[in-house]
Amino acid sequence: MLPFFFFFFSCCTKCSWGRGEQCSVTWGVPSAFVIFSVSGGLGDTQFSFRLRQAGGQRTTHYEDDGEYNREAPLTLQRESAHYFGYVYFRQVKDSSMKRGYFQKSLVLVSRLPYVNLFQSLLQLIAPEYFDKLEPCLEAVCNEIDQWPPPVPGQTLNLPVMGVVIQVLLADGLYSNLLPAPLVLPSIHELDLFRCFQPVLIHIQMLWELMLLGEPIVVMAPSPTVSSEMVLALTSCLAPLRYCCDYRPYFTIHDSEFKEYTTRTQAPPNIVVGVTNPFFIKTLQHWPHILRVGELRMSGGQRFVSNFCFFPGFVLFFFNLGIYTSYKTFLHKDKTLIKRLLKGIQRKRPSEVQSALLRRHLLELTQSFIIPLEHYIASLMPLQRAITPWKNPPQIRPFRQEDFMKTLEHAGPQLTCVLKGDWLGLYRRFFKSPNFDGWYRQRHKEMTQKLEALHLEAICEANIVAWMKDKSEVEIVDLVLKLREKLVTRCQHLPVKEETLRRVGLYIETIIGSLPEDLQAVLHHH
Structure with a gap:
């Protein structure tokens, strides 16, 4: 089965439940339904959301x-x-x-964060679907059934409804474009500058808050602005993985509503995007609130002052920006902000502005993470310590104080011009889910590398000579251990196919040296 699965369903805002149709064997996902509501002006709107899988054992x-x-x-x-x-x-x-309005949504549900691809797909399908309904969707699903399997790093040409969507399954912008009716510059990246333009002067603070996994509420005038801002925030740490939860568009109908609005415990490590004014009151205790976009009354009237009254609500100040008591560890990059502002004056294309902003954030994250990568690499045992007939040596523990001592000579100041309290930022980072996620992933990769090196060491050893003075129990134990290592192939160890083949031959050689009754038992298992 292939990993690129999604699912369509449609709904109207009058009834909160959707009617679904699975989209194919190769590009579909098991049925999943959500409840959401959209209010606002007339016309078409696109946005994204993210929801936790329902309870119960996850199926693969x-x-x-x-x-x-x-x-x-x-x-x-x-x-x-x-x-x-x-x-x-x-x-x-x-x-x-009956209500005087046509109100309908087409929703595509997937486990993949391909916002540009799937939103572009919906732009092609939805208008036709609203006119022709089920027959149109059935025809689209039949076309998608014929799409090639997605492989990272490859260019995909995806025909649908008389159009070929061309995308590159890679992290970054498309290059060396081939002719196609619809070429997407990126399969997932948003226009970062357009999203962050209202809060450019706070970009340093927002990067730090995301790095530390702080709880953030994004209050926006529409689901589109809300979801794009949340997705832009979660992308600004690349290439570091954002390991906390996030909800691009969150409503009072979401199952975690009580969990996120309670005052009996601290807010969770999550970025939540909301549009309902009800959240102004219920989430005002959150430590970081980001207000973006133009705020309107429920009837569509713009706010003409900085204040607004809601029935039963206290008075709220409505200036846009970020509301927080957080003090940044690093100083602002005034050069970057001036450069971007000058770009606005000169009407520099938004994609160029986005590239400048993304490169700045990338270099900032890399400057922060490179010292951590260098230190954790030093915890890896030397290759000469790996011997065939002993278990691989252990990775040395990560000691925060030892790492901090390395920063004087190998810290981020070598690659980043920003000044500030880098040590304080690292100490705060160590308490965040992002550090825990990074460390677990790197430790897992290093452990797999050790296992792979151990397997290669066994292949280079003289097993026949080793067996000469060994008992049958020791030899059988070796067979069982080697078989267990072969099973780790399913865990995707970084081992060459030739190495795995040689291990299989070694096992057959060892078994062939044993008495026939033992051979029968081992072959049976």
């Missing part, structure tokens, strides 16, 4: 899911515990409808 639908995630960049990897939802919503006046 894709045998090569691990292989896909190993090959894919972090920003493109498939989620295991959450679904992404991509929505195309239409609201137009229609006197033939």
Whole structure:
């Protein structure tokens, strides 16, 4: 089975439940339904959401899911515990409808964060679907059934409804474009500058808050602005994985509503995007609130002052920006801000502005993470300490104080011009879910590397000579251990195919040296 699965369903805002249709064997996902509501002006709206998988044991639908995630960049990897939802919503006046309006959504649900691809797909499908309904969706699903399997690093040409969507399954912008009716510059990246333009002067603070996994509420005037801002925030740490939860568009109907609005415990490590004014009161205790976009009254009237009253609510100040008592560890990069502001004055294309901003954030994250990478690499045992007939040596423990001592000569100041309290930032980072996620992933990779080196050491050893003075019990024990290591092939160890083949031959050689009764037992198992 292939990992690139998604699912369509449609709904109207009058009834909160959707009617679903699975989209194919190779590009579909088990049925998943959400409740959401959209209010606002007339026309078409697109936005994204993310929801936790329902309780119960997770089922594995894709045998090569691990292989896909190993090959894919972090920003493109498939989620295991959450679904992404991509929505195309239409609201137009229609006197033939009972409520006087046509209100309908087409929702694509997937475990993959391919926002540009799936939103572009919806732009093609949804308008036709609203006119022709089920027959159109059935025809689209039949076309998608014929799509090639997605492979990270490859260019895909995806025909649908008379158009070929061309994308590169890679982290970053498309290059060396081939002719196609619809070429997507990126399969997942948003226009970062457009998202952050209202809060450019706070970009340093927002990067730190995301790095530390702080709870953030994004209050926006529409689901589109809300979801794009949350996705932009979670992407600004690349190439570091953002390991906390995030909800691009969160409503009072979400199952975690009580969990996130309670005052009896601290807010969780999550970024939540909301549009309902009700959250102004219920989430005002959160430590970091980001207000973006133009705020309107429920009837569509713009706020003409900085204050607004809601029935039963206290008075709230509505200046846009970030509301927090957080003090940044690093100083602002005034040169970057001046450069971007000058770009606005000169009407520099948004994609160029986004590239400048993304490169700045990338270099900032790399400057922060490189010292950590250098230190953790030093914890790896030397290759000469790996011997065939002993278990691989252990990775040395990560000691925070030892790491801090390395920063004087190998710290981020070598690659980053920003000044500030780097040591304080690292100490705070060590308490965050992002450090825990990074360390667990790197430790897992290093452990797999040790296992692979151990397997190679066994292949280079003279097993026949080793067996000469060994008992049958020791030899059988070796066979069982080697077989167990072969099973680790399913865990995608970084081992060459030739090495695995040689281990298999070694096992057969060892078994052939044993008495026939033992051979029969081992062959049976």
